[in-house]
Amino acid sequence: MSAQKQALGRGFGALIPQDLDQSIMQEDNERVQKLLIQDIIPNPDQPRREFDQDALNELAASLKQHGVVQPIIVIRMAGNNQYQIIAGERRWRAAQIAGLSTMPAIVRSMKELEQIEVSLIENIQRVDLSPLEQAMSVYKLQQQFNLSLDEIAKKLGKAPSTISNLSRLLQLPDDAREALREGKITEGHARAILSLKGLDDEQAELLRSIQNNGWTVRQAEQFATAAKKGASATTARQRTATET
Known part of the structure; x- marks a missing residue:
């Protein structure tokens, strides 16, 4: 395993495709x-949808003092003088906050799939994508490029089960999806809730218990097991509390 991938080393950090040409990320001074x-x-297909404002302000302060050292990567838009960001949106946003009028950029020409790959690499290297953002990226690969989950898994060098589990996160009820987005529940909790698909009351009760009682993933799984065996939401919750 390369030093770069060992450094990434968390969760979905190995999203970097095994056969991706790393030369597209190398700086070319010319x-x-x-x-x-x-x-x-900005790129409307950027997988990261949210940016930490405090972190942006800190980066802006650094850019104001030292300037933008690392160029962003862009492509030139056809028919006008605009450039779309492929990698480096955080730096671009911070540069605006810092009041800069220009910034260095590497202008590249790449296929759309390569654009998404580079954006994923940029985000994984700097700030991990949330599980939901990862799931949305998988969804875009499915919809925009007509790829199966197995094909996506092979391209990204991941087990098919990992990609399948990520894809299923988009099937969460709205309130559970929001809780996951806000970090109030973990991906493990989310999978337990998903296992109760079709049992709306039980899903809602499980989400409440996780948030209100601080249930672990194991407790959430115990509740789900009891509920799937026919126990009511109240009974499943009582059994879980008794067994832990």
Whole structure:
């Protein structure tokens, strides 16, 4: 295993495709340009949808003092003078906060799938994607490129079960999905809730118990097992409390 992948080493950190040409991430001084920030636009297919404001402010303070050292990666949009970000949206956002008017960029030409791959690499290396953001990325690969989950797993060098589990997170009830997004429940909790698909009352009761009682993943799984055997939500909760 490479040193880079060992350094990533958490959860979905191995999302980097095994056969990805790493040269697309290498800096090429001849292709670095200074672009007007106003001519740069974000990528609507960027897998990361949320940015920590405090972290952006800290980065902005650093950029204001030292400037942008690492160029962002962009592609030129056809028919106008705008450039779309492929990797480096956090730096672009922070540069705006810092009041910078220009920033260095590497202009590349890549297929759409490569754009998504590079964006994933950028985010995994710096700030881990949340489980839901990972699930959305898998969904986009399915929908935009007509790939099966097995094909996605092979391309990303992951077990099919890992990709399947991620994909299923999008099937969570709205309140459970929001709790996962906010970090109030873990991916393990989410899988326990998903195992009760079709049992709306039991799913709602399990989510409440996890949040209100601080249930572990094991407790959530025990509740789900009891509920699937026909126990009511109240009875399943009582059995779980008794067994732990």
